[in-house]
Amino acid sequence: xxxxxxxxxxxxxxxxxxxxxxxxxxxxxxxxxxxxxxxxxxxxxxxxxxxxxxxxxxxxxxxxxxxxxxxxxxxxxxxxxxxxxxxxxxxxxxxxxxxxxxxxxxxxxxxxxxxxxxxxxxxxxxxxxxxxxxxxxxxxxxxxxxxxxxxxxxxxxxxxxxxxxxxxxxxxxxxxxxxxxxxxxxxxxxxxxxxxxxxxxxxxxxxxxxxxxxxxxxxxxxxxxxxxxxxxxxxxxxxxxxxxxxxxxxxxxxxxxxxxxxxxxxxxxxxxxxxxxxxxxxxxxxxxxxxxxxxxxxxxxxxxxxxxxxxxxxxxxxxxxxxxxxx
Amino acid sequence: xxxxxxxxxxxxxxxxxxxxxxxxxxxxxxxxxxxxxxxxxxxxxxxxxxxxxxxxxxxxxxxxxxxxxxxxxxxxxxxxxxxxxxxxxxxxxxxxxxxxxxxxxxxxxxxxxxxxxxxxxxxxxxxxxxxxxxxxxxxxxxxxxxxxxxxxxxxxxxxxxxxxxxxxxxxxxxxxxxxxxxxxxxxxxxxxxxxxxxxxxxxxxxxxxxxxxxxxxxxxxxxxxxxxxxxxxxxxxxxxxxxxxxxxxxxxxxxxxxxxxxxxxxxxxxxxxxxxxxxxxxxxxxxxxxxxxxxxxxxxxxxxxxxxxxxxxxxxxxxxxxxxxxxxxxxxxxxxxxxxxxxxxxxxxxxxxxxxxxxxxxxxxxxxxxxxxxxxxxxxxxxxxxxxxxxxxxxxxxxxxxxxxxxxxxxxxxxxxxxxxxxxxxxxxxx
Numbered sequence: 001x002x003x004x005x006x007x008x009x010x011x012x013x014x015x016x017x018x019x020x021x022x023x024x025x026x027x028x029x030x031x032x033x034x035x036x037x038x039x040x041x042x043x044x045x046x047x048x049x050x051x052x053x054x055x056x057x058x059x060x061x062x063x064x065x066x067x068x069x070x071x072x073x074x075x076x077x078x079x080x081x082x083x084x085x086x087x088x089x090x091x092x093x094x095x096x097x098x099x100x101x102x103x104x105x106x107x108x109x110x111x112x113x114x115x116x117x118x119x120x121x122x123x124x125x126x127x128x129x130x131x132x133x134x135x136x137x138x139x140x141x142x143x144x145x146x147x148x149x150x151x152x153x154x155x156x157x158x159x160x161x162x163x164x165x166x167x168x169x170x171x172x173x174x175x176x177x178x179x180x181x182x183x184x185x186x187x188x189x190x191x192x193x194x195x196x197x198x199x200x201x202x203x204x205x206x207x208x209x210x211x212x213x214x215x216x217x218x219x220x221x222x223x224x225x226x227x228x229x230x231x232x233x234x235x236x237x238x239x240x241x242x243x244x245x246x247x248x249x250x251x252x253x254x255x256x257x258x259x260x261x262x263x264x265x266x267x268x269x270x271x272x273x274x275x276x277x278x279x280x281x282x283x284x285x286x287x288x289x290x291x292x293x294x295x296x297x298x299x300x301x302x303x304x305x306x307x308x309x310x311x312x313x314x315x316x317x318x319x320x321x322x323x324x325x326x327x
Numbered sequence: 328x329x330x331x332x333x334x335x336x337x338x339x340x341x342x343x344x345x346x347x348x349x350x351x352x353x354x355x356x357x358x359x360x361x362x363x364x365x366x367x368x369x370x371x372x373x374x375x376x377x378x379x380x381x382x383x384x385x386x387x388x389x390x391x392x393x394x395x396x397x398x399x400x401x402x403x404x405x406x407x408x409x410x411x412x413x414x415x416x417x418x419x420x421x422x423x424x425x426x427x428x429x430x431x432x433x434x435x436x437x438x439x440x441x442x443x444x445x446x447x448x449x450x451x452x453x454x455x456x457x458x459x460x461x462x463x464x465x466x467x468x469x470x471x472x473x474x475x476x477x478x479x480x481x482x483x484x485x486x487x488x489x490x491x492x493x494x495x496x497x498x499x500x501x502x503x504x505x506x507x508x509x510x511x512x513x514x515x516x517x518x519x520x521x522x523x524x525x526x527x528x529x530x531x532x533x534x535x536x537x538x539x540x541x542x543x544x545x546x547x548x549x550x551x552x553x554x555x556x557x558x559x560x561x562x563x564x565x566x567x568x569x570x571x572x573x574x575x576x577x578x579x580x581x582x583x584x585x586x587x588x589x590x591x592x593x594x595x596x597x598x599x600x601x602x603x604x605x606x607x608x609x610x611x612x613x614x615x616x617x618x619x620x621x622x623x624x625x626x627x628x629x630x631x632x633x634x635x636x637x638x639x640x641x642x643x644x645x646x647x648x649x650x651x652x653x654x655x656x657x658x659x660x661x662x663x664x665x666x667x668x669x670x671x672x673x674x675x676x677x678x679x680x681x682x683x684x685x686x687x688x689x690x691x692x693x694x695x696x697x698x699x700x701x702x703x704x705x706x707x708x709x710x711x712x713x714x715x716x717x718x719x720x721x722x723x724x725x726x727x728x729x730x731x732x733x734x735x736x737x738x739x740x741x742x743x744x745x746x747x748x749x750x751x752x753x754x755x756x757x758x
Contacts, residue, residue: 025710032721053710054721062605063706066612070621196723206454 023049024255027064028077029057029160030116030242031217034275035077041271042262048255056194057083057160064092064247071249074256075263077116077242080160082167084113084243085305094246096257100264104280110301113243116263117277120294121165121238122215123231124199129208130229139180139233142211149188150208153181154198155320156312161195161240165212166311167304168238172297178318184211185319202228214240219276219288236295239278347588354585354595358638361610362602364617400478401542407482408538409531412489417519420497429494430747436487436692437742439699439716442735445723447471447480481542488541489534491692492647495684496530496654497523529653533646540600540642560734563718564741567698570629570714572745574636575694581637582644583686586652587678593649600642607639608703631707632714636697643696644689651685691749698742 024042028035032054039050053063057079064073064087076092078084087093093112101109108115123136136142142151156163169177185191190207192198195214201207203226215230222228244263246256262268269284276288419428435443450456451468458464470476500523508518585596599607611634615626625631663677701716708717715738722731 027710051710053708055705055717059705062609063612066609066706067616069613070616070618072616072627200448201452204449204452204454206452 021046021048022252022255023051024074024252024259025051025053025072026075026077026259027053027055027060027073029055029060029079030077031275034271034277037271037274038259038263038268041267042259045262045267046258048258050259058158061087068092071247072251073247074250074252075244075259076247077244078160079240079242080164081113081115081241081243081301082164082304082308083160084245085301088112088245089305092245092248094248094250094253096246096253096260098257098260098264100261100281103282104264105282108241108280112245114245114260114264115241115280116244117269117272117280118239118241119161119214119216119277120232120289120291120296121161121212121240122218123209123211123233124202124213124215124218125209125229125231126202126205126207127227127229129205135229135231136209137234139177139211139235141233142209143180143183143187147184147187147208151184151187151189152198152201152207152210153184153189153191153212154195154210155191155193156315157320158194161214162212163308163312164240164304165238166315167308168297168299169212170307170311171300171303172236181315181319191320212238216276216288223276232289232294234295236297238299239291239296241280242277347592350584350588351592351595354581354592357634358595358598358641361607361614362598364613365606365610400474400481401539403474403478404481404485404542405535405539407478408485408542409489409535411482411486412534412538413493413527413531415486415490416493416497419494426751429491430743432487432490433691433695433743433746434739435483436485437695437699437746438484438739439701439719439735442719442732442739443480443484445732482538485538485542488537488643488692489531491688492530492534492537492650492685493527495647495651495688496527498684499651499654499681500526501656526654529650530647533650537600537643537646560715560718560730560737563713563715563734564738566629566712567715567738568741568745570632570636571694571697571742573633574640574697575690577633578637578641578644578693579686579690582641582689583648583679583682585641586645586648587674587682593645596645597642599639600646604639604700604702605706608635608706611635611703611707626707627709629709629712631709632704632712635703635707636693636700639700639703640693640696643692644686647685647689647692648682651682655681687749691746694749695742695746698745699738 026035026039032052035052035054039052043049053060053073055063060076060078061083064071064076067073076087078087084093088111095112097109097112098114101114104115108118123142125135134146136144136147141147154162156166173180181189190198190201192201195217198210198213199218202210203221218226218228218230222230244260246253246260250256263272264281266281266284269279269281273279273284273287278286278288278290415428415432419425422428448455450464451471452458452464455464455468457467471480504522504526505518508522513521582596585592611631612626614620615623615631620626625634659677659681660673663673668676699716700714701720704714704717705720708714713721715734719731719734719738722734
């Protein structure tokens with residue numbers, strides 16, 4: 001009884017504190033579970049409430065754009081570093097560098113952007129359809145006849161992380177990489193839509209593999225008993241970093257800064273690791289392979305931001321329209 | 328027609344013109360102002376310090392190409408919707424199963440389009456359900472993903488717009504004309520072609536127009552926004568129920584008045600259906616989040632969604648009622664006037680009983696489509712408020728296919744239940 005009363009009292013105190021504080025508004029293109037987890041933990045630690053708006057990158061960007069004359073969001077997390085740089089170049093990002101940013105991996109913080117975490121873009125196969133000795137070791141193994149008509153890829157025009165893959169892949173492999181994609185398309189690769197649309201045919205067994213799909217969702221699926229395997233080709237693959245930033249003109253900049261600090265703290269980063277992303281902070285254990293355990297392709301992020309739009313367009317005209325015409 | 332008659336007579340009415348101007352001003356504020364904000368933001372992008380959302384996309388020739396496809400597809404969808412909708416309405420008319428058909432026709436309209444495409448993607452293909460039943464899943468897939476296949480699929484979604492307009496018209500068909508034709512020796516086919524069909528033209532035109540506009544509006548959105556698809560689903564369900572019900576109730580009244588108050592207000596009330604949902608939504612943010620409007624409790628609260636549903640789908644009621652008026656004999660209203668009925672009496676005792684089925688049909692359509700609306704809801708919802716569609720899409724996005732699908736089924740059933748109840752109520756009132 002007394003314990004109940006005490007709990008009630010504590011709740012009331014917390015609630016009172018929460019009501020007294022100006023809320024932080026958080027727009028995120030990341031997973032909803034992580035966003036809510038971070039918000040709850042932050043509120044418990046500071047008493048500052050967090051309003052979470054979780055949507056796709058496209059929706060978050062459209063909303064920021066439309067709200068430009070009167071910004072509503074304090075903190076923003078996007079699914080692609082290139083999009084973050086683009087936003088920064090257009091004046092959406094306040095130049096806030098969190099004191100926690102010095103603890104993140106080298107190169108994972110730049111200007112007003114700091115990585116919240118990262119995910120690799122891998123080859124994901126259905127283990128009921130693909131035996132272990134068939135697993136591709138190289139991107140170029142996928143040109144084998146056993147993969148004809150068996151592959152999907154997310155559309156870089158719709159998926160920010162697939163666009164990031166395209167740009168980094170092109171930086172590293174140049175025209176050779178482009179020919180690979182064209183040959184795969186020639187051999188019947190499907191580009192059905194965003195990440196989920198590419199993964200679904202692999203889950204049902206209709207297709208055997210998807211390439212350039214974010215890996216952390218599939219780690220979660222495997223943990224839930226789904227028959228998938230996540231493969232990293234030996235040449236290496238792209239790692240998409242997810243930038244967190246304070247919005248320029250944020251209605252609650254102090255609260256937003258505190259939330260970013262929390263997100264990058266050891267406690268916040270443990271939550272990031274908990275959804276099978278690569279934590280940004282050095283020393284926070286990952287629950288999945290990290291660069292080094294697989295080969296991460298080097299990336300020039302400014303170049304990604306410069307080239308990604310043209311590459312998406314080129315992908316559409318050369319790869320997607322080729323597929324459409326063949327059908 | 329009736330309004331121009333009223334303008335000529337000066338004997339009664341306190342000041343109907345004032346009411347009409349207020350209505351027009353209100354509609355202009357709510358509908359035209361957000362659109363002006365979108366256009367202004369495109370024209371004065373530099374001064375506003377923001378890149379306009381869609382200017383670059385609009386310039387890109389890919390969108391031009393897509394629009395050409397959209398227009399062809401939209402035309403095809405409209406044609407098929409008119410065919411399906413009219414055939415359904417004529418078959419249901421005077422049939423014992425009419426109420427059942429009414430309810431059945433609501434299902435495709437109530438089902439979110441992204442759920443429909445997801446369902447089909449599970450059916451077709453070499454490993455789909457069809458293939459498991461021994462059918463050729465791949466051939467089915469090719470057929471479905473052709474222009475014709477997409478048109479048929481979309482037409483099943485939009486045929487109800489024609490169906491309900493025609494049903495409402497048939498319920499109010501001047502029986503005397505059909506009788507006269509029958510007495511003069513016209514057979515069933517002649518009566519259908521020469522008497523009934525011409526009387527249905529306004530309803531078919533209204534429904535076809537709505538189908539076309541909805542088809543191109545909804546199809547155009549994924550180009551701009553991408554088609555990527557926590558808190559308890561029950562809250563989301565209740566939010567949607569409340570918002571859709573509110574939008575339908577207010578839309579019923581405003582749409583009816585707008586259609587009655589003359590051409591200007593009818594035109595204003597019909598604008599939104601021709602504007603893509605994404606454009607309206609961006610305009611709403613620019614209009615109601617502007618420094619001079621941000622302190623009003625509109626943007627950032629559920630009100631913005633209510634307003635959006637109400638205005639985006641106001642054309643349903645306005646067009647249905649206008650179609651009803653076009654098919655209505657003006658003699659009754661003139662007769663009432665001659666006998667000294669005031670405008671209000673005329674509206675309450677003559678026009679309203681005749682237009683009621685049309686208005687109600689439109690309001691039910693507002694409810695149904697608001698309940699499952701996605702594009703605008705995603706952009707406009709306050710951070711912590713979910714509607715059924717935004718909730719479902721978030722579940723899919725997080726990989727919770729089962730939770731998303733389950734919520735989808737519950738949502739469609741809930742909407743169907745509400746719609747059937749409304750139709751039963753309408754049936755009782757129309758009889």
